[in-house]
Amino acid sequence: MALDPALALFWLKKTVSILVQPPVAPLLLTVAGLLLVPRRRRAGLMLAWLGVAATLLLSTPASVGWLLRGLETAPVVDAAALRQAQAIVVLGAGKRRHAPEYGGETVNRLALERLRYAARLARQTGLPVLVSGGAPTGTMAEAILMKVALEEDFRVPVRWVEKASLDTQQNARFSAEPLRAAGVSRILLVTHAAHMPRAQAAFEAAGLQVIPAPTAWLGGPGAGDQVLEELPGPTSAYAGWYAVHEWLGLLAYRLTR
Known part of the structure; x- marks a missing residue:
């Protein structure tokens, strides 16, 4: 079967996207830090805690809402x-x-x-x-x-x-x-x-x-049950993933124009 270059590029982008987005990216930081601990304890612990902090930030409504504010800027069409x-x-x-x-x-x-x-x-x-x-x-x-x-x-x-x-x-x-x-x-x-x-x-x-x-706003006034809960949860974690996905997509778009 002949390889479709467009499809191969699509799956390459998808794979890279998964690796640099939550939850995989923070998890990889944590795992890398724990593996480093036996040789360089301080640096390994710092890296592991960085992964934990990133996980919390990307699933906490306040920080996720901040990420979304720069994306959800278009008003309702009149x-x-x-x-x-x-x-x-x-x-x-x-x-x-x-x-x-x-x-x-x-x-x-x-x-x-x-x-x-x-x-x-x-x-x-x-x-x-x-x-x-x-x-x-x-x-x-x-x-x-x-x-x-x-x-x-x-x-x-x-x-x-x-x-x-x-x-x-x-x-x-x-x-x-x-x-x-x-x-x-x-x-x-x-x-x-x-x-x-x-x-x-x-x-x-x-x-x-x-x-x-x-x-389908994920943040902002009126989002209520989606992102504005006070504690981290699955819904805000999903919104955090979506926000990171879009920011990375904007970056890739600007780099490839």
Whole structure:
């Protein structure tokens, strides 16, 4: 079987991403420190405690909220902005490969949050919808699963299906082609609020005018049950992972432009 360079690069980026993000990165620091203790006790203990501190910081609501504040900057889209858009673009966020109740694969909960908001906007505006997401795993592209969810579960028709992309930059580049061919230059971009800075930059670089339509805030006023609890917990740890993921993604995007 011939090696697909794009897919190989995708999995390389995924592997590196896992190693430099929580929970793996702090755990590796702790393990490295403990292994160093027999030879250099002070340095090893410092490294191990650094890993523990990083774990706590990236799962504590106050510090996680601070990380999110620099990402979740786009406001809720208003009626005036909605009137300027020509189409709605909703980005994939992954899938559940084992979903026997749906007959195989389906979108994951992150994608479902985006699809729900996109469906609401589509009903409000009557704008055509583009879904974007490829197939890094399994045989079914995310965009196909997104189309099924929108049309069968939300009763919202999908006009364009972009099913070749493997990351946010490809989402933008590959989606821009059918949109421009249809005369669309101004889009409502639907994705998570924390993902919006990276997604907006990518779509603007692809030549589209972006009206941000963020959803699913993880921090900020009103997040309540997501990040604003006082003690570390699984929900704030997830939000910490998401924030680190997006900051690293922004860094990689700027280094590769």
